[in-house]
Amino acid sequence: MKKLFRVIATIAxxxxxxxxxxxxxxxxxxxxxPGLTTDAFYITMHKGAMAAADALGVELLFQGSPxxxxxxxxxxxxxxxxxxxxxxxxxxxxxxxxxxxxKAAADAxxxxxxxxxxxxxxxxxxxxxxxxxPISYVASDNVLGGVxxxxxxxNAIGKKGTVYVSNVKPGISTTDQREEGFKAAMANYPDITVxxxxxxxxxxxxxxxxxxxxxxxxxxxxxxxxxxLFSAIGSADxxxxxxxxxxxxxxxxxxxxxIVDDLKSGLVDMAIAQHPAEIGYMGVMVAFGHVTxxxxxxxxxxxxxxxxxxxxxxxxxxxxxxxD
Ligand code: T6T
Numbered sequence: 001m002k003k004l005f006r007v008i009a010t011i012a013x014x015x016x017x018x019x020x021x022x023x024x025x026x027x028x029x030x031x032x033x034p035g036l037t038t039d040a041f042y043i044t045m046h047k048g049a050m051a052a053a054d055a056l057g058v059e060l061l062f063q064g065s066p067x068x069x070x071x072x073x074x075x076x077x078x079x080x081x082x083x084x085x086x087x088x089x090x091x092x093x094x095x096x097x098x099x100x101x102x103k104a105a106a107d108a109x110x111x112x113x114x115x116x117x118x119x120x121x122x123x124x125x126x127x128x129x130x131x132x133x134p135i136s137y138v139a140s141d142n143v144l145g146g147v148x149x150x151x152x153x154x155n156a157i158g159k160k161g162t163v164y165v166s167n168v169k170p171g172i173s174t175t176d177q178r179e180e181g182f183k184a185a186m187a188n189y190p191d192i193t194v195x196x197x198x199x200x201x202x203x204x205x206x207x208x209x210x211x212x213x214x215x216x217x218x219x220x221x222x223x224x225x226x227x228x229l230f231s232a233i234g235s236a237d238x239x240x241x242x243x244x245x246x247x248x249x250x251x252x253x254x255x256x257x258x259i260v261d262d263l264k265s266g267l268v269d270m271a272i273a274q275h276p277a278e279i280g281y282m283g284v285m286v287a288f289g290h291v292t293x294x295x296x297x298x299x300x301x302x303x304x305x306x307x308x309x310x311x312x313x314x315x316x317x318x319x320x321x322x323x324d
Contacts, residue, residue, distance in 0.1 A: 030086060030284055236262055273322075
Protein backbone atom coordinates (compact mmCIF):
# COMPACT_ATOMS: atom_id res chain seq x y z
CA MET A 1 0.00 0.00 0.00
CA LYS A 2 2.81 2.42 0.92
CA LYS A 3 4.45 1.68 -2.43
CA LEU A 4 1.17 2.44 -4.22
CA PHE A 5 0.81 5.70 -2.32
CA ARG A 6 4.37 6.69 -3.27
CA VAL A 7 3.64 5.95 -6.94
CA ILE A 8 0.42 7.96 -6.82
CA ALA A 9 2.15 10.83 -5.02
CA THR A 10 4.81 10.83 -7.73
CA ILE A 11 2.13 10.90 -10.45
CA ALA A 12 0.38 13.72 -8.61
CA UNK A 13 3.55 15.79 -8.53
CA UNK A 14 4.26 15.06 -12.21
CA UNK A 15 0.82 16.33 -13.12
CA UNK A 16 1.33 19.45 -11.10
CA UNK A 17 -0.83 18.29 -8.16
CA UNK A 18 1.42 19.87 -5.58
CA UNK A 19 0.97 22.60 -3.05
CA UNK A 20 2.84 24.92 -5.43
CA UNK A 21 -0.15 24.69 -7.81
CA UNK A 22 -2.14 27.37 -5.96
CA UNK A 23 -2.26 30.70 -7.69
CA UNK A 24 -3.20 32.55 -4.48
CA UNK A 25 -1.00 30.36 -2.26
CA UNK A 26 -3.89 29.30 0.00
CA UNK A 27 -3.78 25.86 1.48
CA UNK A 28 -6.96 23.93 0.62
CA UNK A 29 -9.11 22.28 3.24
CA UNK A 30 -10.73 18.95 2.45
CA UNK A 31 -13.35 17.45 4.76
CA UNK A 32 -14.04 13.73 4.99
CA UNK A 33 -17.51 12.81 6.24
CA PRO A 34 -17.55 9.02 6.75
CA GLY A 35 -20.59 6.75 6.73
CA LEU A 36 -20.00 6.49 10.47
CA THR A 37 -16.98 7.12 12.69
CA THR A 38 -16.96 3.87 14.68
CA ASP A 39 -16.32 1.49 11.79
CA ALA A 40 -12.88 0.03 11.00
CA PHE A 41 -13.63 0.51 7.30
CA TYR A 42 -13.85 4.32 7.67
CA ILE A 43 -11.05 4.46 10.25
CA THR A 44 -8.85 2.84 7.59
CA MET A 45 -10.20 5.18 4.90
CA HIS A 46 -9.30 8.13 7.13
CA LYS A 47 -5.72 6.87 7.40
CA GLY A 48 -5.41 6.72 3.61
CA ALA A 49 -6.89 10.21 3.34
CA MET A 50 -4.39 11.51 5.94
CA ALA A 51 -1.50 9.98 3.96
CA ALA A 52 -2.61 11.84 0.82
CA ALA A 53 -3.25 15.08 2.76
CA ASP A 54 0.27 14.89 4.23
CA ALA A 55 1.78 14.19 0.80
CA LEU A 56 -0.02 17.19 -0.70
CA GLY A 57 0.18 19.56 2.23
CA VAL A 58 -3.58 20.06 2.55
CA GLU A 59 -5.66 20.35 5.70
CA LEU A 60 -7.96 17.38 6.29
CA LEU A 61 -11.05 17.52 8.53
CA PHE A 62 -12.79 14.33 9.67
CA GLN A 63 -16.28 14.65 11.08
CA GLY A 64 -19.08 12.11 11.20
CA SER A 65 -21.78 10.42 13.20
CA PRO A 66 -21.18 7.32 15.36
CA UNK A 67 -24.16 5.60 13.70
CA UNK A 68 -25.30 4.83 10.17
CA UNK A 69 -28.27 7.16 10.09
CA UNK A 70 -29.04 9.82 7.45
CA UNK A 71 -30.86 12.03 9.95
CA UNK A 72 -27.71 12.16 12.07
CA UNK A 73 -25.39 12.59 9.09
CA UNK A 74 -27.26 15.58 7.62
CA UNK A 75 -26.70 18.01 10.56
CA UNK A 76 -23.05 16.95 10.68
CA UNK A 77 -22.74 17.66 6.98
CA UNK A 78 -24.35 21.08 7.53
CA UNK A 79 -21.81 21.85 10.25
CA UNK A 80 -19.02 20.84 7.86
CA UNK A 81 -20.48 23.05 5.09
CA UNK A 82 -20.48 25.98 7.56
CA UNK A 83 -16.71 25.57 7.88
CA UNK A 84 -16.44 26.29 4.13
CA UNK A 85 -13.93 23.63 3.11
CA UNK A 86 -12.79 23.60 -0.52
CA UNK A 87 -14.05 20.04 -0.97
CA UNK A 88 -16.12 17.48 0.89
CA UNK A 89 -15.50 13.77 0.54
CA UNK A 90 -18.58 11.98 1.81
CA UNK A 91 -19.95 8.47 2.13
CA UNK A 92 -23.66 9.38 2.00
CA UNK A 93 -25.84 7.34 4.34
CA UNK A 94 -28.70 7.26 1.85
CA UNK A 95 -28.94 7.52 -1.95
CA UNK A 96 -31.85 9.98 -1.88
CA UNK A 97 -31.85 11.74 1.49
CA UNK A 98 -28.40 13.26 1.05
CA UNK A 99 -29.04 14.78 -2.40
CA UNK A 100 -30.51 18.10 -1.21
CA UNK A 101 -28.03 18.68 1.66
CA UNK A 102 -25.12 17.98 -0.69
CA LYS A 103 -26.61 20.22 -3.37
CA ALA A 104 -26.45 23.03 -0.80
CA ALA A 105 -22.72 22.35 -0.45
CA ALA A 106 -22.20 22.37 -4.22
CA ASP A 107 -24.25 25.59 -4.50
CA ALA A 108 -21.97 27.14 -1.87
CA UNK A 109 -19.00 26.41 -4.18
CA UNK A 110 -17.74 23.35 -2.31
CA UNK A 111 -16.63 20.45 -4.51
CA UNK A 112 -18.53 17.28 -3.53
CA UNK A 113 -16.90 13.89 -4.06
CA UNK A 114 -18.60 10.66 -3.05
CA UNK A 115 -16.42 8.01 -1.49
CA UNK A 116 -17.63 4.44 -0.90
CA UNK A 117 -21.37 5.18 -1.19
CA UNK A 118 -23.06 7.44 -3.73
CA UNK A 119 -26.16 9.59 -4.13
CA UNK A 120 -28.75 9.23 -6.87
CA UNK A 121 -27.56 6.74 -9.54
CA UNK A 122 -23.85 7.16 -8.82
CA UNK A 123 -23.15 8.30 -12.39
CA UNK A 124 -22.07 11.92 -12.04
CA UNK A 125 -21.53 14.81 -14.43
CA UNK A 126 -23.58 13.21 -17.22
CA UNK A 127 -26.28 15.88 -17.21
CA UNK A 128 -28.89 13.53 -15.78
CA UNK A 129 -30.58 13.36 -12.42
CA UNK A 130 -30.93 15.58 -9.35
CA UNK A 131 -27.76 14.20 -7.86
CA UNK A 132 -25.51 14.69 -10.88
CA UNK A 133 -23.34 17.44 -9.35
CA PRO A 134 -20.62 15.48 -7.46
CA ILE A 135 -17.27 15.78 -9.19
CA SER A 136 -16.32 12.14 -8.82
CA TYR A 137 -17.13 8.79 -7.21
CA VAL A 138 -14.28 6.80 -5.62
CA ALA A 139 -15.21 3.29 -4.51
CA SER A 140 -15.07 -0.47 -4.85
CA ASP A 141 -17.13 -2.13 -7.57
CA ASN A 142 -19.86 -3.29 -5.24
CA VAL A 143 -21.92 -5.22 -7.81
CA LEU A 144 -18.81 -7.21 -8.69
CA GLY A 145 -18.12 -7.80 -4.99
CA GLY A 146 -21.62 -9.20 -4.60
CA VAL A 147 -21.12 -11.53 -7.56
CA UNK A 148 -17.83 -12.72 -6.04
CA UNK A 149 -19.59 -13.38 -2.74
CA UNK A 150 -22.41 -15.27 -4.46
CA UNK A 151 -20.06 -17.57 -6.35
CA UNK A 152 -17.96 -18.17 -3.24
CA UNK A 153 -20.99 -19.07 -1.12
CA UNK A 154 -22.39 -21.32 -3.87
CA ASN A 155 -19.09 -23.22 -4.02
CA ALA A 156 -18.85 -23.44 -0.22
CA ILE A 157 -22.26 -25.15 0.00
CA GLY A 158 -21.75 -27.51 -2.97
CA LYS A 159 -24.03 -25.42 -5.23
CA LYS A 160 -27.21 -26.47 -3.44
CA GLY A 161 -29.18 -25.47 -0.36
CA THR A 162 -30.80 -22.49 1.28
CA VAL A 163 -29.05 -19.16 1.90
CA TYR A 164 -29.86 -15.56 2.77
CA VAL A 165 -28.30 -12.12 2.71
CA SER A 166 -27.73 -10.27 5.98
CA ASN A 167 -27.85 -6.62 4.98
CA VAL A 168 -27.94 -3.16 6.57
CA LYS A 169 -31.04 -1.36 5.28
CA PRO A 170 -32.44 -0.55 1.84
CA GLY A 171 -31.35 2.70 0.22
CA ILE A 172 -27.59 2.41 0.81
CA SER A 173 -25.85 2.28 -2.57
CA THR A 174 -23.03 -0.08 -1.67
CA THR A 175 -24.96 -2.73 0.19
CA ASP A 176 -27.88 -2.57 -2.28
CA GLN A 177 -25.41 -3.23 -5.10
CA ARG A 178 -23.75 -6.10 -3.23
CA GLU A 179 -27.12 -7.76 -2.75
CA GLU A 180 -27.92 -7.17 -6.43
CA GLY A 181 -24.63 -8.80 -7.52
CA PHE A 182 -25.10 -11.67 -5.08
CA LYS A 183 -28.59 -12.44 -6.38
CA ALA A 184 -27.45 -12.18 -10.01
CA ALA A 185 -24.76 -14.77 -9.28
CA MET A 186 -27.21 -17.02 -7.44
CA ALA A 187 -29.54 -17.03 -10.44
CA ASN A 188 -26.97 -19.35 -12.06
CA TYR A 189 -27.44 -22.00 -9.37
CA PRO A 190 -30.87 -23.63 -9.81
CA ASP A 191 -30.48 -25.76 -6.68
CA ILE A 192 -29.91 -22.81 -4.37
CA THR A 193 -32.84 -21.03 -2.75
CA VAL A 194 -32.25 -17.44 -1.62
CA UNK A 195 -34.51 -16.55 1.31
CA UNK A 196 -35.75 -13.06 2.08
CA UNK A 197 -32.98 -10.60 3.04
CA UNK A 198 -32.63 -9.83 6.76
CA UNK A 199 -31.99 -6.15 7.51
CA UNK A 200 -30.01 -5.40 10.68
CA UNK A 201 -29.62 -1.56 10.72
CA UNK A 202 -25.82 -1.97 10.88
CA UNK A 203 -26.21 -3.70 14.26
CA UNK A 204 -24.13 -6.88 14.60
CA UNK A 205 -26.24 -8.04 17.59
CA UNK A 206 -29.38 -7.84 15.48
CA UNK A 207 -27.66 -9.71 12.63
CA UNK A 208 -26.64 -12.40 15.10
CA UNK A 209 -30.16 -12.82 16.52
CA UNK A 210 -31.52 -13.06 12.98
CA UNK A 211 -29.50 -16.24 12.34
CA UNK A 212 -31.47 -17.95 15.08
CA UNK A 213 -34.78 -16.71 13.76
CA UNK A 214 -34.01 -17.79 10.18
CA UNK A 215 -32.84 -21.26 11.27
CA UNK A 216 -36.08 -21.67 13.22
CA UNK A 217 -37.95 -21.21 9.93
CA UNK A 218 -35.40 -22.92 7.66
CA UNK A 219 -33.56 -25.61 9.66
CA UNK A 220 -31.62 -26.67 6.54
CA UNK A 221 -29.99 -23.22 6.20
CA UNK A 222 -26.65 -23.75 4.43
CA UNK A 223 -25.14 -20.31 4.07
CA UNK A 224 -25.21 -16.58 4.79
CA UNK A 225 -23.74 -13.63 2.92
CA UNK A 226 -22.88 -10.84 5.37
CA UNK A 227 -23.02 -7.81 3.07
CA UNK A 228 -20.90 -5.49 5.22
CA LEU A 229 -18.68 -5.58 8.28
CA PHE A 230 -21.44 -5.56 10.93
CA SER A 231 -23.70 -7.91 8.96
CA ALA A 232 -20.82 -10.35 8.53
CA ILE A 233 -19.53 -10.38 12.10
CA GLY A 234 -23.09 -10.57 13.45
CA SER A 235 -23.91 -13.49 11.16
CA ALA A 236 -20.70 -15.28 12.17
CA ASP A 237 -21.52 -14.69 15.85
CA UNK A 238 -25.03 -16.07 15.33
CA UNK A 239 -23.73 -19.20 13.61
CA UNK A 240 -21.19 -19.73 16.40
CA UNK A 241 -23.78 -19.22 19.15
CA UNK A 242 -25.91 -21.94 17.55
CA UNK A 243 -22.95 -24.34 17.54
CA UNK A 244 -23.10 -24.49 13.73
CA UNK A 245 -19.63 -23.17 12.89
CA UNK A 246 -18.52 -24.70 9.58
CA UNK A 247 -21.97 -26.19 9.07
CA UNK A 248 -23.65 -22.94 8.06
CA UNK A 249 -21.14 -21.28 5.73
CA UNK A 250 -20.51 -17.54 6.02
CA UNK A 251 -19.07 -15.33 3.29
CA UNK A 252 -18.14 -11.92 4.63
CA UNK A 253 -17.83 -8.54 2.98
CA UNK A 254 -15.12 -6.45 4.72
CA UNK A 255 -12.15 -7.40 6.84
CA UNK A 256 -12.05 -6.25 10.48
CA UNK A 257 -9.14 -7.59 12.57
CA UNK A 258 -11.09 -10.57 13.92
CA ILE A 259 -11.49 -11.89 10.36
CA VAL A 260 -8.07 -13.55 10.70
CA ASP A 261 -9.28 -15.80 13.55
CA ASP A 262 -12.70 -16.33 11.97
CA LEU A 263 -11.13 -17.58 8.74
CA LYS A 264 -8.64 -19.79 10.56
CA SER A 265 -11.29 -21.36 12.77
CA GLY A 266 -13.56 -22.05 9.78
CA LEU A 267 -16.34 -19.82 11.13
CA VAL A 268 -16.03 -17.65 7.99
CA ASP A 269 -15.23 -19.26 4.64
CA MET A 270 -14.14 -16.23 2.71
CA ALA A 271 -13.86 -12.48 3.25
CA ILE A 272 -13.88 -9.88 0.52
CA ALA A 273 -11.69 -7.08 1.81
CA GLN A 274 -12.15 -3.67 0.25
CA HIS A 275 -9.25 -1.22 0.05
CA PRO A 276 -10.60 1.66 2.14
CA ALA A 277 -7.18 3.31 2.57
CA GLU A 278 -6.95 3.55 -1.21
CA ILE A 279 -10.43 5.05 -1.37
CA GLY A 280 -9.43 7.75 1.15
CA TYR A 281 -6.12 8.37 -0.57
CA MET A 282 -7.58 8.62 -4.04
CA GLY A 283 -10.49 10.72 -2.76
CA VAL A 284 -8.11 13.36 -1.42
CA MET A 285 -6.05 13.23 -4.64
CA VAL A 286 -9.15 13.79 -6.78
CA ALA A 287 -10.40 16.59 -4.53
CA PHE A 288 -7.02 18.28 -4.59
CA GLY A 289 -6.71 17.93 -8.35
CA HIS A 290 -10.13 19.47 -8.84
CA VAL A 291 -9.75 22.40 -6.46
CA THR A 292 -6.38 23.25 -8.02
CA UNK A 293 -7.96 23.41 -11.46
CA UNK A 294 -6.87 20.07 -12.87
CA UNK A 295 -9.16 17.70 -14.77
CA UNK A 296 -9.97 14.64 -12.64
CA UNK A 297 -11.68 11.32 -13.39
CA UNK A 298 -15.44 11.19 -12.79
CA UNK A 299 -15.07 7.76 -11.28
CA UNK A 300 -12.20 5.89 -9.66
CA UNK A 301 -12.48 2.17 -8.93
CA UNK A 302 -10.48 0.56 -6.16
CA UNK A 303 -9.81 -3.13 -5.72
CA UNK A 304 -10.59 -6.11 -3.51
CA UNK A 305 -8.49 -8.71 -1.76
CA UNK A 306 -10.06 -12.13 -1.31
CA UNK A 307 -9.11 -13.64 2.06
CA UNK A 308 -9.34 -17.31 2.97
CA UNK A 309 -7.83 -19.59 5.63
CA UNK A 310 -5.24 -20.63 3.03
CA UNK A 311 -3.86 -17.18 2.28
CA UNK A 312 -4.49 -15.07 5.38
CA UNK A 313 -0.97 -15.65 6.77
CA UNK A 314 0.55 -14.10 3.65
CA UNK A 315 1.57 -10.52 4.56
CA UNK A 316 0.59 -9.35 1.08
CA UNK A 317 -2.97 -10.43 1.92
CA UNK A 318 -3.16 -9.64 5.65
CA UNK A 319 -2.01 -6.05 5.06
CA UNK A 320 -5.53 -5.40 3.78
CA UNK A 321 -7.10 -6.26 7.16
CA UNK A 322 -8.66 -2.99 8.34
CA UNK A 323 -7.18 -0.83 11.13
CA ASP A 324 -9.06 -0.56 14.44
O1 T6T B 1 -18.86 -2.13 3.86
C1 T6T B 1 -18.45 -0.89 4.34
C2 T6T B 1 -18.90 0.18 3.38
O2 T6T B 1 -18.41 -0.11 2.10
C3 T6T B 1 -20.43 0.23 3.33
O3 T6T B 1 -20.84 1.28 2.51
C4 T6T B 1 -21.01 0.38 4.72
O4 T6T B 1 -20.49 -0.61 5.57
C5 T6T B 1 -19.07 -0.64 5.71
O5 T6T B 1 -18.64 0.57 6.22
C6 T6T B 1 -18.64 -1.72 6.69
O6 T6T B 1 -19.26 -1.57 7.91
